[in-house]
Amino acid sequence: MVDDPLMQRARELDDKDPLAGYRDLFISDDADGIAAYLDGNSLGRPLAATEQSLADFVRHQWGSRLIRGWDEGWLELPERIGDRLGSIVLGAAPGQCIVADSTSVLLYKLGRAAVSARPGRTEIVIDRDNFPTDRFLMESIARERGLTVRWLEVPYDGGASAEAVTGVVGPSTALVVLSHVAYRSAHAADVPGITSVVHDAGALVLWDLSHSVGSVPLELDAWGVDYAAGCSYKYLNGGPGAPAWAYVAARHLDSFDQPIQGWLGSADPFAMGGSYEPAPGIRRIVSGTPPILGMLALQDMLDVLEKAGIGAVREKSVALTGFTIEAVDALLGPAGVVVASPRVPGERGGHITIDHPKFATMVPGLWEQGIIPDYRNPSGIRLGLSPLTTTFEETLVGILAIADKMGAKRAGPVVR
Numbered sequence: 001m002v003d004d005p006l007m008q009r010a011r012e013l014d015d016k017d018p019l020a021g022y023r024d025l026f027i028s029d030d031a032d033g034i035a036a037y038l039d040g041n042s043l044g045r046p047l048a049a050t051e052q053s054l055a056d057f058v059r060h061q062w063g064s065r066l067i068r069g070w071d072e073g074w075l076e077l078p079e080r081i082g083d084r085l086g087s088i089v090l091g092a093a094p095g096q097c098i099v100a101d102s103t104s105v106l107l108y109k110l111g112r113a114a115v116s117a118r119p120g121r122t123e124i125v126i127d128r129d130n131f132p133t134d135r136f137l138m139e140s141i142a143r144e145r146g147l148t149v150r151w152l153e154v155p156y157d158g159g160a161s162a163e164a165v166t167g168v169v170g171p172s173t174a175l176v177v178l179s180h181v182a183y184r185s186a187h188a189a190d191v192p193g194i195t196s197v198v199h200d201a202g203a204l205v206l207w208d209l210s211h212s213v214g215s216v217p218l219e220l221d222a223w224g225v226d227y228a229a230g231c232s233y234k235y236l237n238g239g240p241g242a243p244a245w246a247y248v249a250a251r252h253l254d255s256f257d258q259p260i261q262g263w264l265g266s267a268d269p270f271a272m273g274g275s276y277e278p279a280p281g282i283r284r285i286v287s288g289t290p291p292i293l294g295m296l297a298l299q300d301m302l303d304v305l306e307k308a309g310i311g312a313v314r315e316k317s318v319a320l321t322g323f324t325i326e327a328v329d330a331l332l333g334p335a336g337v338v339v340a341s342p343r344v345p346g347e348r349g350g351h352i353t354i355d356h357p358k359f360a361t362m363v364p365g366l367w368e369q370g371i372i373p374d375y376r377n378p379s380g381i382r383l384g385l386s387p388l389t390t391t392f393e394e395t396l397v398g399i400l401a402i403a404d405k406m407g408a409k410r411a412g413p414v415v416r
């Protein structure tokens with residue numbers, strides 16, 4: 001029986017969702033006891049096609065081509081998938097994107113190369129609320145290179161603005177490191193505006209796009225971005241530990257100062273030469289053997305995103321986050337829960353963080369009930385909404401479960 005107006009609306013929204021059919025392409029086994037998966041921004045669901053791609057690869061590529069596979073396309077896979085990623089979701093012309101390493105390792109490589117490209121400048125600017133790995137890595141680069149880290153303060157429920165960045169950059173700034181969509185608040189930074197402020201100061205900018213790639217349209221070339229990196233296991237559904245990707249604008253490639261000089265990023269690896277000569281182009285970002293198995297799911301997801309179109313994905317994302325805010329206000333607002341993500345659609349990414357001191361202990365109980373959001377210190381529950389797999393109804397089921405735990409009361413019926 002459904003007589004709750006919000007539940008009715010959720011079901012209507014699902015019925016009208018033009019992307020609803022895509023959900024069937026993913027493995028989602030209700031027998032696993034999941035009532036609401038609200039953590040696709042940490043780990044996206046697998047595509048059913050990926051089960052077959054992995055099995056096929058093991059049998060027909062690895063199993064039969066064996067070492068010959070490297071000469072038959074595996075070695076070029078990082079650039080090939082990088083180019084597809086560039087054209088389908090990053091807004092990048094060919095030859096500037098590569099799949100490799102982890103986001104952490106790529107942030108290190110790009111950050112190190114960027115400060116080398118600005119000799120004499122002494123500061124790296126990063127926001128105080130950036131993801132820990134970004135902050136830790138920039139601190140280590142600063143330590144290695146005798147630089148200082150300059151912290152940009154950002155609001156808990158917001159993120160970096162062009163105005164705030166203008167206030168901290170100057171002639172000493174070598175590099176500014178920011179996330180497009182903030183991992184906690186989901187604040188979406190003005191990438192072209194901030195990039196231009198950084199360039200006006202003569203500095204370079206490195207964007208972490210982990211929480212926007214595959215969910216928010218990106219135009220890295222048109223926005224004048226210098227460097228970017230991100231993971232592929234969130235909205236790109238690449239699977240746990242899938243390799244990350246990097247973008248280096250063509251104008252920075254020839255002078256890219258690779259800090260991890262490995263043989264497979266060298267100009268002629270099989271010459272087994274005596275000294276390191278970087279490969280031309282984006283290949284020089286590679287250090288060691290490409291993680292081929294880890295790229296297969298990402299390849300499958302790019303096919304799906306190409307078909308769905310990133311514009312349609314973003315439209316669904318905006319609708320999901322908007323509905324989430326509406327439901328949180330109605331069901332949890334009276335219990336003192338606040339939305340800690342921007343309310344203006346254009347200023348947020350694909351997840352919504354809600355905040356209450358009681359949340360610090362609530363998430364394990366939710367997981368036991370099959371309601372899977374995640375918790376981020378100090379008191380936020382993150383509701384991760386994957387446009388191609390999350391339904392409006394599932395989102396509401398999750399919010400209703402939180403309301404139950406809060407003992408939240410509201411006017412009118414709540415029937416599930």
Ligand SMILES: Cc1ncc(COP(=O)(O)O)c(C=O)c1O
Pocket residue numbers: 102103104105131133134179183208210211231244
């Ligand atoms: C913004 C951001 N950067 C980096 C990472 C981590 O990257 P890695 O895959 O290296 O652990 C994450 C998530 O774990 C993230 O959310």
Ligand SMILES: Nc1c(O)cccc1C(=O)C[C@H](N)C(=O)O
Pocket residue numbers: 041042043183
């Ligand atoms: N990468 C993760 C992992 O290895 C274990 C658990 C969670 C993650 C995540 O991706 C966390 C995520 N980047 C975040 O925004 O918090």
